[in-house]
Amino acid sequence: MINSFYTAAAGTINLQNGIDVTANNVANLATTGYKASTATFSDLLYTNIQYGNQQLKSGHGTRLQKTDTLFEQGAPKQTGRALDYCLMQPDAFFAVQTKDGVQYTRNGNFHISLEHDKGYLVDSAGNHVLDANGHPISVASENESPTVGVFSFSNTGGLERAGNTCFKATTLSGNASVVRNPEVKNGFLEDSSVDNADQMVSMIEYQRAFQFNSKIVQISDDIMQTVNSLR
Structure with a gap:
């Protein structure tokens, strides 16, 4: 018993x-x-x-x-905002610079943060969004749609959740590689899967x-x- x-x-x-x-x-x-x-x-x-x-x-x-x-790919939802981005590739990610290093997210709801009289593209947590070279993206107006970096991994299943819809790269996922000619819809956001x-x-x-x-x-x-x- x-x-x-x-x-x-x-x-x-x-x-x-x-x-x-x-x-x-x-x-x-x-x-x-x-x-x-x-x-x-x-x-x-x-x-x-x-x-x-x-x-x-x-x-x-x-x-x-x-x-x-x-x-899995979430459905695209039209917002009309110039600073909203939707990835149409299920294995692609945006890169953001956090206090714990570079992390990766599918959430393309970006905003402008003024720092020293200069505007930068940031995510909802205030982290800088990075371009394909890993640099913060400057933006002057809500009507602009700057080109953002899109990255992929050889094994997305090896990514580790980091909170706030972000993921960390691990030895299992491999290093991030830049996606050339990514499928990105501007003025759209990806719904939850x-x-x-x-x-x-x-x-x-x-x-x-x-x-x-x-x-x-x-x-x-x-x-x-x-x-x-x-x-």
């Missing part, structure tokens, strides 16, 4: 992590350039049990193996599995209390 208690407890804890991933996707349903995450689970170690001439396997619950980012229907289905599945594991924990606890009271 102790095994059933800890097996169900492990499932409950890790399913909560899956619920958190789905909840974060739903929370960013309207976030420009946001890319949905998906949780992948794996079984914990099995114990081999000999039953007569048969060999059975007893599981020990599940665990969250990894969380992947789905780099989150599919609300898919997320609702995932949430229901996680909740049902969570409830089942919680019930097993409760039943195991009740049985252990009953056994202890007989001593």
Whole structure:
């Protein structure tokens, strides 16, 4: 009975992590350039049990193996703003200079920041948007549409989330390379790639599995209390 208690407890804890991933996707349903995450689970170690001439396997619950980012193209939404940019290539990114180094984003909602009487193109967090050479882009008017740098990676799945719809390059993703003749729509923004229907289905599945594991924990606890009271 102790095994059933800890097996169900492990499932409950890790399913909560899956619920958190789905909840974060739903929370960013309207976030420009946001890319949905998906949780992948794996079984914990099995114990081999000999039953007569048969060999059975007893599981020990599940665990969250990894969380992947789905780099799917979001729908373009027309805004008419000269400083709004929408990438039409799912594996391309804008580069911004943050306090933690250069990061990459799909959010093309840019603005002008005045610094020492000179205007620079920045993202919603105030980070400088970079050109193809990695330099901040100067801009004088909201009606201008300066050329921005567009970059890609050999393995987008290796990128690490950095918050604020930004990603960091890693050894798995490789270094950023400049995209020549990128497909960019000016006056448009990319909608979130989150599919609300898919997320609702995932949430229901996680909740049902969570409830089942919680019930097993409760039943195991009740049985252990009953056994202890007989001593």
